[in-house]
Amino acid sequence: MAASEVDALLERLVAQFESPYDFLRELVQNAMDAGSDRVEVSLETHPAAGEGDEVVFELTVVDTGAGMDEAIIDRELTRLFASGKTDDRTMAGGFGIGFVSVFAWEPEAVLVHTGRSGESWELLFHADRSFEKVALDDPVEGTTVVLFRRGKAREREAIAEAIRSSLWKWCRYCPLEIGFEDFDDDGPMELIQDAPEATGGPGGVVRSEVRGESTLRVSFGVPANAVFLRRGLVLAEGSPAKLLDPEIVSSLGRSTEHLKIWADSPQLRTTLARDKVVDDVGRAEVEARLSTLIGQLRTELLTRATLLAETSIHGGEDGDGADEEAWIDEAWTPERHAIASSLHAHMQVEAEHIGARALRAANCLRDLAHGEGVSVDALAERMAGRPVLVAPPPSLATPGPLADARAELLSKLRPSKFPVVAALVQDDAPWLDALLDLAELERRAVERAISSVQLRPGEAVGLCGVVQTLLEGLGCDGLRVEVASFVDLAARPERSPLFGPEVVGAAAPLAFHGGGVSVPRASLRRRRLWLNLNHALVEAAVRGFAERPLLSGACLTLAVCGQLDRPPEPGEVARLLDVLDASAPMPGGGGTPG
Known part of the structure; x- marks a missing residue:
């Protein structure tokens, strides 16, 4: 090949590098290949002869590797494309361009x-x-490469930052000590060293595989990121959607939005210009193994969320002998809730891959009322058409009377079957609503759906008798209707709920009115139903009952039916009124409030 052809080829080769500072990556790789345990990079500025702010920049790279003798120099360093590493795919010098890359910086001389x-x-x-080679009398250990280039003094900071950025971009994971020192800056030598995230973020969900010199690791986290390496040297880095094979990206779907991938393997090779990882059999095998790990990661994600939700501080027991009314779910700490929220946010992204059936069946939600895990399927069964109750964990609530009252409400619910899901609605709504949607469930804050009840025994017995008779005639058998006063967490009268069936088994009288959603008709059977004396319609019915008992009872019954999920036809109520009108005496004796 003619000299002009070699020069042209060399220029094209040098021009292929994305950055003129990428040569630092090549020299670090050469140092690792030579067995060096450290690399020191430095920048120094010298005044140049002449006027103005012209200087000479001296960029030095020193390693402690095996160095080169004359045979290696002649065979590899000074011959374009020559390399003694051809048979070793673990060495980046496989193309023989490691040293050639220094000319991308356009130095005037390289020593x-x-x-x-x-x-x-x-x-x-x-x-x-062109080059000159001279034997030295004094011994030299390792290899030192010094680049000289003229420039302006004002360029120094930009050059130092470019050196630093290149080293951090490509070499921060290398298994040797790398330092950078700017002699014109007063700061100490900067250590270029980082460690990959191995914990998988909150919850520690991570899957790894080590085979020989290959280490593969996947986890969920934001922002998504993928890194391909060889012996700790970064070959390519970017989003999984851009770095992975298009077919794998398509199969991953939304997973690419939150995947963190680490693949360090000698099976990965770069192109001549080091601008991309070669699409070959080695890369295909690495990506296939990554896909398997991602599948395992999804399973681990659901398992970890379930184990966390089932956390107990009593060795699996429900309590420790303390007063039941004062019981608080102490196991659900702020730290655990933060981890659970993070896991659920990732599960929302992975829902399509995990599957609706698995998500519904897993006890991956925390029930604050009972201190245990609960599944979406269990919520649907226990709530039986009612909205799911949610509340912030007591450990995360703002201290004060309201938080104390909510904690007391949770304690009252503990003997009942109603679960209360731990959730900070402002933060957790996206993933929680997506999970509840799998079973077409709605949610309500526990204090909005349930009221404490102040009993009023013996009042409005006649009115309650009419309403009870009508509702029983509509299929609500075993119902006992009474009047009572509903109060909120602050013990203030609640005026919006018209009525509420009792929460069976609760430690104190509680009415589940749903907070504005339809009440399941089936929930009126075999229990007490309280009419709220603080509601204007109930108050009017009580006052008007003495003069128009059937009309008062019918109006109130129709109002109750209007808030049921399956309201009866008006004609059904009319027929029952005819029967009731023909019967005597009036149920309850037509009494008025005592």
């Missing part, structure tokens, strides 16, 4: 000192790529 097997050499490369 190399190296030694091996008792030999020591100095090489001086000029801007035209």
